[in-house]
Amino acid sequence: MFDAKGQRMNREQWQPFLKLWSEEWINGHDPERDGPLDDEAVRDGWLGFAPASADEVAAAEARLGRTLPPSLRAFLLTTNGWRDAGNFIYRLAGASELAWLADTDDSSWIDAYSDTEFADEDEDEEPEGEILARSLRLSLDGDAAVMLLDPKDIDERGEWAGYWLASWSGMGPERFDSFYDLMYHQYTRFHRLRQPEGKSGA
Known part of the structure; x- marks a missing residue:
């Protein structure tokens, strides 16, 4: 249904994927283990919000000084x-x-991954601190974890490389080819940890 590289992830493809994710997350929620669910999310069966308008996306691009990658633009819409x-x-x-x-x-x-024990010692690899210093922050709140996009690492489709990073992981930033790939990884990780009943078979 979805292109593994996110090539077909326009609004028509994001909607069913995110709806399935929402349903499985809400159905798998354990009130004794998990934080409380948002009442609106439970009512609507939707972990998201109303779509951004094209003008709102354009305003974000003007403010950031960059055209956002296609899979992120489609996600926001x-x-x-x-x-x-x-x-x-x-x-x-x-x-x-x-x-x-x-x-x-x-x-x-950025400081934590620059010139510290976390810094990449492989001379053939770009220093992790430099990648973080130029990256776009996607996540607003997390468990000592962050999601990012690198505007310098762009493929032929205009997709920016995505990164998942957690201070407790014992690893540096984990790279993905696109925002879609980063999101799909988060979805499959949720399945591995929670094993909810659902249609995905992930």
Whole structure:
């Protein structure tokens, strides 16, 4: 149904995928283990929000000085932000909330992965701190975890490389080919950890 590289992830493809994710997340919720679910999300069976308008996306691009990658643009036009993007990310930004990591309260991630024991020692690899310093922050709240996009690492489809990073993982930033690939990873990780009943077979 979905292209593994996100090539067909327009609004028509995001909607059923995110609806399935929402249903499985809500149905698999354990009130004794998990944080409370948003009443609106339960009522609507939807972890997202109303779609961003084309003008809102254009305003975000003007503010950031970059055209957003296709899979992120289509996502925002489907839902302007997202709750519970996996077990460790509690909120994804809407169009007006997107910001460069260096300009946010989460900029300490950059220092933590520059010139420390976390820094990449492979001379053939770009230093992790440099990647983080230029990255777009996607996540607004998480369990010592963050989701990012790298505007310098762009493929032939205009997709930016995505990164998942958690201070407790014992690993550096984990790279994905696109925003869609990063989101699908979060979805499959949720399945591995929760094993909800659903249609995906993930």
